[in-house]
Amino acid sequence: MSSAYSDDDQPLAKSNGHLSNEKISPAEDARLDKSLPNDKPMAPGISIRNGPVEDAMDVDEPMTNGHKRKSRSSISKPLYKDESGSEDDQPLAKRTKTNGNNNAASDSDDAPLKSKKMPPSYKETALPDTSSDDDTPLNVKLSKKKSAIEKAAAKEAQQIRAKDSKTKAKKVVKDESDDDDRPIAKSRPSNGAASQAKRKPNGVKKEESDSDAPIKKTKAAPKKAKATTAPNKKVKAKTETPDVEDEEKFAWWNAESMGDGSIKWHTLEHNGVIFPPEYEPMPKHVKMRYDGEPIDLSIEAEEVASFWVHLIITNSVDNLNKPQFRENFFNDFKEYVKKYGATNKDGKKVAFTSLEKCDFQPMVDYLGPLHEARKNKSKEEKAAIKKAKDEAEAPYLYCIWDGRKELLGNPRVEPPGLFRGRGEHPKTGKVKTRVSPEQVTINIGKDAKVPTPPAGHKWGKVVHEQGATWVAMWKENINGAHKYVMLAANSAIKGMSDMKKFEKARELKKHIDKIRKDYTKDLKSELSADRQRATAMYFIDKLALRAGNEKDAENEAETVGCCSLKFEHITLTPPNKVTFDFLGKDSIRYHETSEVDPQIFKNLKIFKKPPKGEGDDIFDRLSTTQLNKHLTSYMPGLTAKVFRTYNASYTMSQELKKLDKDPRARGTIAEKVKLYNDANREVAILCNHKRSVGAAHESQMAKLGDKIKGIKYQNWRMKKMILDVDKTQRKKLGTAFFERDEDLTDEWIKEHQEWLVEQERIKITKKFEKENEKRKADKEKAHPEKELKERLRALKDLEAKFKKENKDNKVEAEGRSPTVEKFIASIEKNEERIKTIELQAADRDGNKEVALGTSKINYIDPRLSVVFCKKFDVPIEKIFSKTLRDKFNWAIQTVEDNEDWEF
Template identity: 50%
Template sequence: MSSDEDTPLGTLASTSGSKHVATNGNSSLNGFADGSSMSEDEMPLSQVSVQAPVRPLRRKRDAGDASDSSDDDIPLASSSPAKPTVSVTTQVATTPKTISDQSKQTNGKAKGKVKAPPKKRIKREPKSEAPESSASEDERPPPKKRSRTKVKTENNVDGAILGGEETKPKRRSAAKKEAKKEDSGTPRPNHSKKGEENDEAEEEEEKYRWWEAQQENDGEEKWQTLEHSGVIFPPPYEPLPSHVKMVYKGKEVDLPPESEEVAGFYGAMLETDHAKDKTFNKNFFEDWLKVLKEYPPRNGIKITDFDLCDFRPMYEYFEAEKAKKKALSAAEKKELKKQKDAMEEKYTYCVLDGRKEKVGNFRVEPPGLFRGRGDHPKKGALKFRVRPEDITLNIGEGVPIPVPNMSGNWKAVVHDKTVTWLANWVENVNGNYKYVFLAAGSSLKGQSDMSKFEKARELKKYVDRIRLDYTADLKNKVMADRQRATAMYFIDRLALRAGNEKGEDEADTVGCCSLRCEHVTLEAPNFIIFDFLGKDSIRYYNRVPVDAQVFKNIRLFKENKGDNDNLFDRVNTTHLNKHLQSYMKGLTAKVFRTYNASITFQQQLDEGTPKDATTQEKLNAYNHANRMVAILCNHQRSVPKTHEQSMGKMRDRLRALKYDHMKLRHVLFNLDSKYQKMKQYADDESDLDDEWIVEHEESLKKKEIEKVEKKFAKDNEKSVEEGNKPQDESVLREKIAAIEVEFKRIAKERGTGRASLKRERPAERIEESIQKLDEKIKTFKLQMDDREAGKEVALGTSKINYLDPRITAAWCKIHNVPIEKIFSKTLLTKFPWAMEAESDWKF
């Protein structure tokens, strides 16, 4: 089965879905996407009993139709339309070394080995999970030494100070110091909030450090004991109010709940791009007609024509319900979240070998309409409601079997210690298996990640020999060997995916081994143009120069073939991977992709990071290196719909900073005319026109008034709670009047080149403020440039799946960059083992 390593974490976030509004209707191996362009977890930390439902009619499916899991059912919101991408060759050619030179780099070795921690700290031997590309776990890396160098985090005042201003520890009051002296001889429980935080910190420190433990298992069993609560099923369908009906030929249709539910899935999506797609509409209507056949309208209306259906009443009802939910007060939303969290708590953790570990996607995705990615032939198809009878649980022997939160019995309960999934089922649209795994930060996932990157690092020992061999085989007289060598050339040089055969009912996506003649065009003297749909139906377009022999081979392979014939008709992924494993145990084409991504990233960082630069300049260099890898791996995306809007807000923010800069300059001019002759204060802010200044000052006044109004209301609310008399409205009116007076004064200063402050400050302090604003403006411009440069590239996929996180951890240490500016909370949790890499660690 394919791994979920290629799936962006953002799309793996589980969501419970609304009872009425259709959910994404798609999932990956580790959960189903929420359709958002970027989740909060992906952002760097610094920035930021009821009636049983009636099951819809089941689609017939051949029992043997279950295929390997794929990521084709991730929502359109996460994919890009077909569009040319930047040529990797052109981009990488600007650096002194090319991808083909990477194997010649001097790569640092992991520093020092350590003794295993005392066995009394480890209750049970940990079970390591090998990556799916590995044949076994015999080549598992030895345990790594825990680094004594700490990566600075914004909340870590004890770590090494790696950049920026030092975080000062909070001072204790004299009373607290005195109390500490008195209690020093007699320890006692600390019931204060700080005491609770300290206890939590100690508990955090005692987390299982699997990467330090001895690895002594036999490579087969992943665990010994496993106990969990199963999965959560979505709530049953609740019929719409009697006044909400879909309309057919101008008449309201009285649908039974079974067919009304399916109609509602479409109604909720009425204003989306999906509802404008012919394939989506066709598949939905065909499946809905099957449900209608079994559960026809109660008022006898016969539905036969999709174009005569009007789902708008349903859509308007769903929108009104969403508006009501959005209008709830903060307290009401908090209470609802509290209830939801309490209900889900027992599902969020499992007990693995006596340790409490977090579960990843414990929610079963609700029924809905399949969305897919790109031009998927099944988009719009009905996804059935999953029931206990569909789910196989994996759990330890002799532990209580969880009871489903809806009526029914589990399909099966197994005790398979050689796998790491907790539950699985087969979804009906593509016949793919869906799994429940442990969370990204769990020991089993961590071991899998670390093993994957160690496998890619191990390839360094063999890559020169592999390249020599496939270069020689480019002229091999055996056609199968020559085709294999040419495919290896593309996989190595261009980081192409190997590719697998697709069925007729799957999206027409290809990889290297499944390329057809129509996907490759020759252009003399030595250029090849690739144009095909890759994974997730994302277009791969690249015009690259190749070796003369490769050009000759492609011309030979295309002879006497039609456009729809396979370019490599004597090579497939299985044979290619079998050949690669003759060089190195567990080596597959995917390992090459991980290796080339990480080695390219390391090279780009080493060559492109400025030494004497600001943190933002270093971050821009880091993102540039990440973009080079994303382009290499074809991690493209369409420009977000909100991009121009967010850039507009950033431009306004930049103007606001320049406005502050201008006002301070004018204050200096008012204090002493000599400042006007100084070069650093002479230039006006050219993009601040009079009209914008008036609008900005009106906006500032409005914000100031809103601020005092909120504070006035809050103070009065507090006074009433304390039994005191609230302030009179005249107090508020006085404050607003003072703001009006202040902004009238500011308005009079427009165009005069002179300004004054509400509170006088010495010229030296104003000069310092201007200098700080200069730095802030420079940093903000760099952030804008970085945002604009990355609008068509998805940086998250490579950061999560292809770039060894130790590269980032070491880079942050050596360049004094807080790692929270790069890794989100989710990634810090996912890669705890990487945070201990030494500053001189190299991939």
């Protein structure tokens, strides 16, 4: 097997210069083989979520990398069981009572701001986890499932190739039969024969055109690109401005060509970008203090100070107290003061040396009330402000792209402020400077009118790049990255890009088994370059690591991917556990421990062999460019990132196929949605799409639990009302039917009744205020305060009513013409509500550490979700939000009449 390097592809001098040996000696291989476990390992690729790794091998002390962010904890089981309708057909009186009592917990801190008291939290109403599943660890279960999915993928790939071969053979026979005088041509070798083809000297195999045909062929694009239009649709003249409906009707997925990949547009018109308003200086008497002395700041420095003041006003404690954020802000603020000036009362310049000496309270006292006033504007005032803003921005929201009106996704230039970043970004707190028109490049058609820049300014550049899909661009100062104004997610150009991405993942289906077979073989290659490449491909395929790109250390955060992993990012624990600890995409810490194939563990020991140390690259004979170049030998356009899309989509397709035999798929809409989310969760876990538990998760779960308990209380009161109407019902329905749930204690009931009274007070008050706002708008006299007091007297009656019910243990029937039948119908309806909320709660709790959105939006083919909805009669609105329905309109339309579509 040849090395992955050609003469032009030698690795750059990396890190400390410690480079792995070009070849791995058989003696070293044999020595390390003795340390491998004899037991057959479980299928790899699943993170271990049950705490830290113990007994780390002596050569690899655990690395902290200086990260202070808390690592992800294990995914706990949902606190709500999935009832799945097992008792739906039983009479109410005979249904199993729920015992969720747990009065030890107290969640008074989670009460709504406007209420005095809240019922106890969901922990008291949570149904017990009665799962009959065995004690098999989660990572073992998922590992077995992943292994089964990979076997199914290999089998399917072989079937696809066999079908393609038969189709090609039939075509050859047909072509030959058309010309009797033509000699019979020899058929091309099968995939098996082709796989034996020799590789090029640089380790990249020759392209095998016979196996590279896409699953679903599309018509070849014409040599000269033309504006794509739907069949039989007339193109409007350039001078006309199409309506929004015209853009919505453009069904590009039915067009004859999706473009040739270079020319994106022929005509392009737009009005430029929306700049944020200029900074309004504070009155002269509003001055910050430094070391107790009032300071006159220049306008530029004052604006930067106002960014910090805004954090104080909005109580952004996390940023205000973060050392890195504070340090970066003050360093930049200090530079603004030095450059633009700050003077004391004597007019002398002041040098700032400490953030602790800065007193921004006078600015807070001035800007705070203005902030509150904006928040407290009436609904009508806010609507008027929004209307004026929308009218001013309307001309900038759309562009005319090849005669079609297309919505722009982000035409606004981001205002100046303090950079937050994600995760542990080293530049958090730095000042994002104001972008001027001189920094903006406009991309527009040659014959189009160039937008007019703001008064007194001019554009940095005006270009006519027809191969670009952006209409404006500038460079931001924090990371030196370029920001682009692009078309909206539901535009034709974005839809084409998405569709091509998923079609490429579908094409990978018929190559995946061969790729996995080849890199598994190369894991034992004598050449270090080939072995490193195979190990990296294992991580990308099995662990869903991103490939990673080379970074400019001066301009970007030190985030890494698979190919750029360093010595300190990996800790090895015998016999086959690997702990990863590094900053990944968006500076999010990736801290996971996975069981890997013993050969992978062995390879990593070789790649970390002394004299390598901290700062040295693990894969020092591999780059992302070389890896992607190797992948194109299997399939044109194949890159490392396609594996994430393929693995997510294929796994989802396998999970959804199982639903055909699942009786719950014929249940309620809520049950079906939960089944879909369960399948999505499997994808997210298997593909390592995770997130930290949100700060609001506990309070959200508490609200759902409180809601369930409140509905149970309503049912208990209605059961009492049944006895008030007809005492004989106790005998007919059974005593058990009228028993109070154990979790509805006397103490809880009193607290809940107080909460209900408070909620009624809020309701009455809001209604009164709303009526007065309307009367004011209609120029009528407002209701006097005494009328509100009169209305609030009803609360006294409600309190007395609850007190009497608690004393007499009776509840008078309420409503018009109360009957037993009406109450039973209401109780059954409430029980359905409880079941739906429990499903939502189980879903939400199961998703607290899993990023379902990441999978659904970016990696799972949306056509799978559409087919699920059609097959099981689930409204698409339950799966896709309005934004996603617009984004994936192409998917909805292309499989509209084909519920048998498969990934």
